[in-house]
Amino acid sequence: MFNELDPQKGSLLISEPFMLDPRFLRSVILLCDHNSEGSLGFVLNNKTNVQIGQLLEPISTCTFPIYLGGPVAQESLFFVHSRFDLLLSGEEVAPNLYFGGDEEKLISAIQQHEIKTDEIKFFIGYSGWSTGQLDKEINENSWAVQNKYHHQIIFEGNGELLWKDAIIGLGPKYAHVANFPQSPELN
Template sequence: MTPALSHTGRLLVATPLLTDPNFVRAVVLLLDHDAQGALGVVLNRPTPIEVAAVLDGWADLAGRPSVVFQGGPVALDSALAVAVVPGEPGQAEPLGWRRVHGAIGLVDLEAPPEVLVGELGGLRVFAGYAGWSPGQLENELAEGAWYVVDCEPGDIFCPEPERLWRSVLRRQRGPLAMLATYPDDPTLN
């Protein structure tokens, strides 16, 4: 896959036709997309588990709500953290943070949290992730399961994640904006 075809750093927004319970109305941030497949985290699946209950010291850096999010159906027993570091690429990156795309990066949760205090513009912790084998995401895109849209800074740390699917669609141009009003159960209309 050429870099021009990579969707790393963009959002996958589930179409109303996607009925897999793991991804119904999901908004996925793609952290990696290349010839080996794709990996991302679901941004709008908060759990009731507080970050402080599972990761000592990281709760103060986590955005609101300060809960662990279910990042996807794969490896639910592992955690990863996504954070934004303000500034331009090329500047010295803080210890414990690796740039993925633009200002978005992954945090090393094994590092002491105090090394990142004052460096992060926001942090979100995910249990598990969403993964696609080589060609799988491209097939799902061709089948119409996902819309690929640009990520905006507030998407990752949306304080009302249950509204993220509608708000991302609403800001799109053309027919996608209309889908924001798509009913939860169209058979009730």
């Protein structure tokens, strides 16, 4: 159903609309690492009911949402951001988009209200693939790969809207997929 592009660091992976694995149904994943040893990314549109202030005492009043990044290492907290100017750290994933960074500078920036929800996203867990696994799944049409997008899509808070925008971003050939119902059997 989808086009096949080579995934790379910074790519968006967009799940096929009727994916059988419920953990990735209508998911958009930011691929933060993709190399000969495997791949790592974060589901961008699976918001939890947990806020970052509930997990980190120094910023207990912060209401930034936390997303379920994937089924691996769900006891760990991760983040992506667009504020290298504040954190002076993080691994560049795409232009003006960074994975991780200096936690002390992050906490200070949040305490000083210098960083906003449309500049950072927190995740519990991540999505991972072993060597060749992601390429196999792309060849099986489980994922579409999008390499050209505006980085602000990463920080979109509405999960269904994010998935639809990512599908539409694949071009006119795929835009109709954005209107597929989540549960076609209910139509």
